[in-house]
Structure formats: C-alpha cells, structure tokens
Amino acid sequence: MFKSLYKEIYQNNKEDIFLTILEQSDQKSDGKVVPDILEKIIKRVTGGSNSKFSQIDIRKFVRQLQRDRDQKISYIDLMEKICSQGNKEHNPFKTIVSRIKFFLESNNLSIDALIRRLQDPTTNLVSCEKFTDFLQMKIDKKRPRDTLYDFSVYIDVDKDGYVGVQDLRTCLVNIKSNAFFKNNGQALKVSQFNTAHKFYPKNLA
DSSP, X not given: OHHHHIIIIIXXXXXXXXXHHHHHHOTTOSSEEOHHHHHHHHHHHTTGGGOSSOHHHHHHHHHTSOOOTTSOEEHHHHHHHHHHHHOTTOOHHHHHHHHHHHHHHHTTOOHHHXXXXXXXXXXXXXXXXXXXXHIIIIIOSSSOHHHHHHHHXXXXXXXXXXXXXXXXXXXXXXXXXXXXXXXXXXXXXXXXXXXXXXXXXXXXX
16 A cells, blocks of 8 residues: 555655645644544545545555554654555665654744754854754654764765755745655755855766
C-alpha cells in the first residue's frame, strides 16, 4: 500500500495538495489527524470516486498506522513512511526542508524569527551545530545526528559555517526545484551560489 500511495501521490506531483489538505484538517496544528479524516483525505487525493483504492482498502491501511494516546495519526510521519517505503531513492534532505517549512507555518514563525531564536547571544550567529540541535529537537528526533549535521551543512548555502536567514530562505524558495535537491543535496556540499543573491544556477557547467 505504501508503494501504491507513493505512485499515486508523489509520482503524480500531488504531494503539496496532500499536505495542504492535511494541514487544513489539522485543527490543533499539531501535525496529527483522526483516522476517519485521514481516510477521506487519502480517498480524495488519489482520485475520489475514481480512486484505484477502495474504501475498505484505505480503512484497513489506516487502521494499521501508529496512533498516539488520543488515537490520532501523525501525518508527517506517514508522509515520510510513504516516501521511504514507497521509493528507497526518495530524498531525505528534501523531506527535512519540507518539515522545516511545515514547522514555520504551524508555529506562525518567519524565517527571521526562527534564526533570531537560535542565535548565539554573543555572536548573533547560528552555527551548524546549533542548527543541528534544532533539527534534532523539533524536526526529526529519530534520524542520526551526524546525518542531521550534514543536512545543516547543506542548508548553510554559502558555506560560511553558519545557517542564516538567506541560507534558509534559499532552501525554502527552491523546495520545488529538482536541481536544488538532486542526489539528496550532494550539490550543496560545496557552495555554488552567488552569496549576494543566493540563486541556484540552472547550468552547473
């Protein structure tokens, strides 16, 4: 079912629609929805009455998903499982950036406000180590720290050792760019950006 959902949602570029509808149904903005609502959303996003999945199939699938004490399901975890089990080549770095975007929206935070919260009071800068702390505490508690640190280094677009407003904004602006996230962000190991404008070159040659 995970593989089938991946094909129906991600390979058909319905990821943003799926997340938007989930967010709209998330009344407490806690990243979770009740099973009945999730069933309806999956049915809707995969074609509604023309969906290849029957209501029974969807219900069986949702019943197997992990729930919290309030019987709610984390749709962020669900989306990641669909990606990881549906396609082993899916991009975890892009998933992290998408989660940061969701965190900002859910907490009604601007990029500037987040960076200010994370800044070292003596330097007014956010080191990659500090940003890794944020990723580990708020974005992905399960992923290994060394992997999260690598992602922090990728987010440090201009490679000055710190994650700034422009760095993070660049990642979020390019979230739909396949070139930006190509090979799980490997192109970001070395800065290829104009530090004044922070744009991603279309022609790497």
